Amino acid sequence: MNKKLLIILLLLVTALYTHAQNKIVVFQSDFGLKDGAVSAMKGVAMGVSPDLKLFDLTHEIPAYNIWEASYRLYQTVAYWPAGTVFVSVVDPGVGTARKSVVLKTNTGQFIVTPDNGTLTLVAEALGIAEIREIDEAVNRRQGSEGSYTFHGRDVYSYTAARLAAGVITFEQVGPVLPKQVVKIPYQKAVFEAGKLKGTIDVLDVQYGNLWTNISNNLLKKLNLKFGDYLHFIIFKNDKKVYEGDTPYTETFGEVPLGKPLAYLNSLMQLSFALNQGSFADVYKISSGSEWSVVVNKR
Structure with a gap:
């Protein structure tokens, strides 16, 4: 293969791969900051890689308010660079049959969240490049298998950190799903x-x-x-x-x-x-x- 062409191909592959490796993780939840829940999620992320850069979107979503979680992602995600990984945990159905997913937007950001309506607005605004269901057999914090009520710590933060740090590729998150999400109905403008x-x-x-x-x-x-x-x-x-x-x-x-x-x-x-x-x-x-x-x- 022509050496120049090989270099170009390597650069393109590297650029695509690093979209999942800019080491930025942004957290959103309805937990508030009165206890250690948010800190626990960040601790799990830092345990994956101390080189990660961790930020907060908000932890003041009203309790169980999936719509507002959806809006705050819509308000914010587009302003972060491609490769940024968001963790959004507003999950009144934690432990139930709702899917745990990672959505990649058409603009290159990743959102780790339950598919419970949280993705309604950002999927419409930025589009769905691909969506994958988290394979918890691989992407779950070791020793947490008996925990069913804190997926934000045990599954979402852990998976997000592994993705952002380049420990796993997006393909290793889990199986591909159809390009559709659970949507909350509302009056379109x-x-x-x-x-x-x-x-x-x-x-x-x-x-x-x-x-x-x-x-x-x-x-x-x-x-x-x-x-x-x-x-x-x-x-x-x-x-x-x-x-x-x-x-x-x-x-x-x-x-x-x-x-x-x-x-x-x-x-x-x-x-x-x-x-x-x-x-x-x-x-x-x-x-x-x-x-x-x-x-x-x-």
């Missing part, structure tokens, strides 16, 4: 009959703002200008919870303190807030797949 419909995906929890899945591109269909007013109705499980009008503004400071506004959040999606107040607290609004919104230009 659409424009119909002059109105926008969408989901209140998540709260900007520090401030109580409402973040929807209605993108700036879709919002343009209303031919809005800053200063125009929007009429919006919020539903929970199709029951009206709130109805009102608000200006569409560039900044919070364009309305008086405590007054509502509509704006684009950091993901360039339509959001609602009170200037220096909590829309969620004042009007008893939450977020998730059961919360929807209908918006039109007033």
